Amino acid sequence: MSSTDADYTSYVLDHIPRVISALLAVVVSAVTLLLISAPLGLIMLVATPIMLVTLNLAAPLIADRIARQQDQAGRTTSLATDLVTGLRPLRGIGAQDAAAERCRVVSRESLAATLSAARAQNAYQGASTMLSTLLAGGIAIAAGWFALTGRITAGQFITVIGSAQFLIEPFGTLAIVPRWYAAARASAGRVASVLEAGLVLPEGNGAEPAGQRYDLCLRGVRYGPLAGLDLHVRPGEFVGVVAYRPAEAEALVRLLTVPDGYEGDLLLGGEPLETVDRTRARRLLHVEPHRTDLFTGSLASNVDVHRSGNGGGELAGVLRAAAADAVGADAAIDERGANLSGGQRQRVALARALHARPPLLLLHDPTTAVDAVTEHAIAGGIRALRHGPDAGYSTVVITSSPALLATADRVVVISDGAVTAEGAHAELSARDDTYRQAILR
Amino acid sequence: MTDELLPVASPRASRAWLGTALRARKVQAVLTLSAGVLAATASTVPAYALGLLVDRIRAGGDTGAIVPVAVVLVVAAVAGGVATAIGGYLISRLGSQVLADLRERTVATALRLPARVLDRAGRGDLLSRVSADISAIDRAVSDVLPGMISAILLAGISLAAMIGIDWRLGLAGAVAVPIYAFGLRWYLPRAAPSYAAERVAIAERSQVFVESMQGTRTVHAYRLEDRHLAGIEGLSARARDISIGVFALYTRFVWRINRAELAGLGSVLVVGFLLVRKEVVSVGEVSAAALLFHRLFNPVALLMVTFDKVQDAGASLARLVGVLDMAVERRDGSTPPAGRELVLEDVSFSYDGVTPVLDRVSLRVAPGEVVALVGSTGAGKTTAASLAAGILRPGSGHATVGGVPVAELPADTVAIVSQETHVFTGPLAEDLRLARPRASDDEVTAALARVGALDWVRELPAGIDTVVGSGGHQLTAAHAQQLALARVVLLDPPVVVLDEATAEAGSAGARDLEQAAAAALAGRTALVVAHRLTQAASADRVIVMEHGRVVESGPHAALIAEGGRYARFWAAWSAPNRR
Structure with a gap:
């Protein structure tokens, strides 16, 4: 849905007063004319709409060409934007000339489309000028005949030719109304289709997971590439997950985000995840997506999303744990975090996840844009913050970073949709060649 | 970073530019104006004729008096219609041709602005110029300009006609x-x-x-x-x-x-x-004047309410002409390098003129050698890479390939792949062809195969013709980086600079990318900025930088044996592995 559809729908309100004033103008003029001379009034009231409707027959053709023109203009603009956005890579391979040439080709196509639309529009404009002048002239000649033969006075003649000139505008407005309405209607349809669409997330039916310390248990789960996955995360555990194929890691993340359409058991504290009240489920099990989304504001507002505001100490603590303290808590964050580097964005998102203190936290490749030394610090930070003597949180990290895996209590390896190996990082890297290669180093 | 905006042309400069553009199309401009005047005149004639008819009616003339008026009305209607159509079209044509030139020249200039100018001004400003400003002018030219010009002509001619009456x-x-x-x-x-x-x-x-x-x-x-x-x-x-x-x-x-x-x-x-x-004056003449004046209501009202759009377009024009007048950097030097050795000799560089980022750096990459640059953040690795690739110019010292300064080399001598990847919107093959516009499908496929991308490209909905980039098929960061390497293979430059080309790839793709990079570099002189030390370990030689200087240089094993800075990096980096 285009974001302008709501605007187009609301334009109906804008059209109503115009239609009313056009109707009023037509009625007043019509009455005047009919009082002066019934035949003249009738000629005008019948002939003007006929002419406008005839001219309107060309409207779809023109609209078509204008749409093509706007489409081409849009293509040109997005090409220019695209090329300038990719300026650095372009410059890196000395491709500025090739890019400028590509822009020129599209610009010429756009020019051709503009000229084609201009031809249609101006031909219409010319025809419309000619027909409306002929119509007003024809009525003037008829009225002149009536005046010369003494059926109306000179003053009435002037009134008639004035009205003939005037009436074209309100009639013109009325003639376009169906098209306005159709456009608004189409937009309204698209808006309605969004409003009527189903919700993505299951609502849950209020099942309450048992206990104070929650565990996550997957038994024989089949979902996309996952073919019989068993995974049990006990309270307080720090589990590293290595998925040899990225699609399997993504499936696991997706399943835990939107538990829908899977086979097998997926239990949070003993209750099927989709039956737990949605808000509560998301509080208990937090899934931090790999693609980081930051929002306009400050670093603090991005990390402390619920504005708990409980002390700078806690904020500073999670920033330190996520190695994001260098950014500075007061730093402004631009739209989508555009003013931070990829690594900074990742660390801020990690700090945010840590700040939320969910009993169960799933992180998906949280340190891909972070150098190895910092990765090491982050692994220690997560351990200290979530797995201290009395913290008792559970953390699952899907990653291939040796630093994180080495810090985890145990590592679970997923291959071909199921768990194929399990053990401590050191032990796995000592005995498993595939594992050693998969974690890169 | 965005305190220094790109220049905006003065009103005089904009007018001068517009004048030059119109003078280049003198005949067309004169024809356009004539058609517009003819259309405006034709539309004032009926009011005049009807005024005469009023006087005949008042004088009690015979019915035959209507015939000449009728003839004039029909002729004026036909001539007016034709002139309106032609005049309107000519205005649109003139406007959109001038716009197309402006658009192409602005983009061409924008693409050739020196890197430092752009870094200082921020890309946002330039982006809004090539998109929002061009669109504003485009809309003004196609929606507002024809109506506005014909309204001005009509108003002028109608007032003149009224003065002509009395x-x-x-x-x-x-x-x-x-x-x-x-x-x-x-x-x-x-x-x-x-x-x-x-x-x-x-x-x-x-x-x-x-x-x-x-x-x-x-x-x-x-x-x-x-x-x-x-x-x-x-x-x-x-x-x-x-x-x-x-x-x-x-x-x-x-x-x-x-x-x-x-x-x-x-x-x-x-x-x-x-x-x-x-x-x-006669009643007919007053009627004609009143009709003439009344006819102006709509065109003039249109002129008034669209005036601000024309002002906007004027402001946009000033911003575009401002870009056109900027100094561009051309890299189409034609001095072929005498060899493939990349040399930085006593190179110093500073972004702000005060703090040196590079301080008399000298390094040499032998033909076909792969050298890795290692150092902590802020050591000047990226700056050194940019200087080697000709993206930046040294403050003092020389950056040369085969003895020729980098800036004077043909554009396809040194390529740099930076961390900033971009997938160009359009068919994937067209993205690669930016590197070599006339590459055949087979050559494109071969380049993809070389960097190990052909497997996943074949799985795309339409193979190499799949539309990728914004609005198209979304590629992962690792795949985008592979495309960047494939572009280098297609360009086939003797010297390549890689700047952190695998750092953002995500763990899953990093290994593929390192292989892809190795394949793309094979047989070329290469300078690689390495964040993952595996890249350094597999290079022929490692150069360690610290605070803008070269502090160590030698093969991986030798540097480890020396136990210096690089050895400490390596120890810290590989520590988690050995626990």
């Missing part, structure tokens, strides 16, 4: 001119900030909306739906209130236009009445 009638009509002008003077200073505020409010609304939609997973994960909805709602309400205010302003302006119309037509009728009573 100068006092012309003067009476001209009463409206200052009222229109005052209306415009009242409106424009209010309109510009109101519309700007409306645009800002709408942009903020869509920014928050788009941000929330794109970050929808995060919004869900943190249960922030209510917060974000409230934000969107608040900004929507603000945009709505501002829009209503803007509309109120607009209706008040229309009321001022109506006042001018009333005053003008009223004074034409009153003056006409007085003149008729003195028997200076």
